[in-house]
Amino acid sequence: MEHLKTGELAKRAGVNVETLRFYERKGLLPVPPRRESGYREYPAESVRLIQFIKRAQELGFSLGEIRELLALRVQAGTTCADVRERAEHKIDDVRQKIADLRAIERALQKLTATCIGSGPLSECPILENLDGELGSGLVQPRSRQQER
Amino acid sequence: MEHLKTGELAKRAGVNVETLRFYERKGLLPVPPRRESGYREYPAESVRLIQFIKRAQELGFSLGEIRELLALRVQAGTTCADVRERAEHKIDDVRQKIADLRAIERALQKLTATCIGSGPLSECPILENLDGELGSGLVQPRSRQQER
DNA sequence: GTAAACCCCGTACCTAAGTACGGAGTCAAG
DNA sequence: CTTGACTCCGTACTTAGGTACGGGGTTTAC
Numbered sequence: 001m002e003h004l005k006t007g008e009l010a011k012r013a014g015v016n017v018e019t020l021r022f023y024e025r026k027g028l029l030p031v032p033p034r035r036e037s038g039y040r041e042y043p044a045e046s047v048r049l050i051q052f053i054k055r056a057q058e059l060g061f062s063l064g065e066i067r068e069l070l071a072l073r074v075q076a077g078t079t080c081a082d083v084r085e086r087a088e089h090k091i092d093d094v095r096q097k098i099a100d101l102r103a104i105e106r107a108l109q110k111l112t113a114t115c116i117g118s119g120p121l122s123e124c125p126i127l128e129n130l131d132g133e134l135g136s137g138l139v140q141p142r143s144r145q146q147e148r
Numbered sequence: 149m150e151h152l153k154t155g156e157l158a159k160r161a162g163v164n165v166e167t168l169r170f171y172e173r174k175g176l177l178p179v180p181p182r183r184e185s186g187y188r189e190y191p192a193e194s195v196r197l198i199q200f201i202k203r204a205q206e207l208g209f210s211l212g213e214i215r216e217l218l219a220l221r222v223q224a225g226t227t228c229a230d231v232r233e234r235a236e237h238k239i240d241d242v243r244q245k246i247a248d249l250r251a252i253e254r255a256l257q258k259l260t261a262t263c264i265g266s267g268p269l270s271e272c273p274i275l276e277n278l279d280g281e282l283g284s285g286l287v288q289p290r291s292r293q294q295e296r
Numbered sequence: 297g298t299a300a301a302c303c304c305c306g307t308a309c310c311t312a313a314g315t316a317c318g319g320a321g322t323c324a325a326g
Numbered sequence: 327c328t329t330g331a332c333t334c335c336g337t338a339c340t341t342a343g344g345t346a347c348g349g350g351g352t353t354t355a356c
Contacts, residue, residue, distance in 0.1 A: 153333075
């Protein structure tokens, strides 16, 4: 089997059928070919694409940003230099996210390391180290953009 | 100066005044003391707290999850073991996010590395490497939870 | 060849996370 | 001691990201 109907794709990717239509409208999912009946026929790779979208969302990318990420793939009428630059921008973004997550990870680790595992919370003094650690890693406000 | 009024806090933290009230209602921001007039008086540290919330959001945590993260600080009536366990859970989450972001970073890097910097996109073959790389790092569907 | 299970589409509805509004009280600078 | 800026609160609106509905056509499994 090479192409999937909406229902199959939705099931495999773990999303709602309506979500597929929604993504298509939003330009995240390339419009698939249709059979005469009007039924969509998705290539099997669409599963990964959708899973990527879902995961990217959980990493804090908006659908708009995800569209931009995906746009780094194809798209005619752009120069390679252009793509390259956009990609470099994204890399900076991603690295900042990683750095911030690591700060959170460290703070949480400090927590578990000091918190031996019994007794009431009042005897667990590290429970204040969190926000000293966090909140750094903040750069500029990072304008919550939104395009299209 | 030791305490801030809503407007000052909002400005320093870079959010809307209404957002503060909103966070307070949602239990993210501890309810501050008031002067007789009813005006809120926030401690100066609230700035960091709010910035943390904002940043955590950009890393893909929902307000509910952020509340949980913050709850790892104080809160009576819980044992240390309990806190420890929740923290370990969060650490797993965070590590998975980091791993996924790294996969994205690698994919983007591959892009910039191969894409030399000029010529039309059609001559830029790497623009397909993206989704091979991505979409891995996916574990289980990671139930999009939502509590409270 | 017909019923159950799918798919189509447009439109309406929902939740999370804010934002705005507006009437009334408060503060502080002149 | 007043005026402009700020605060209060409740309620309503908005935007992003879906979800649901429902009337009608299509497929597929008996």
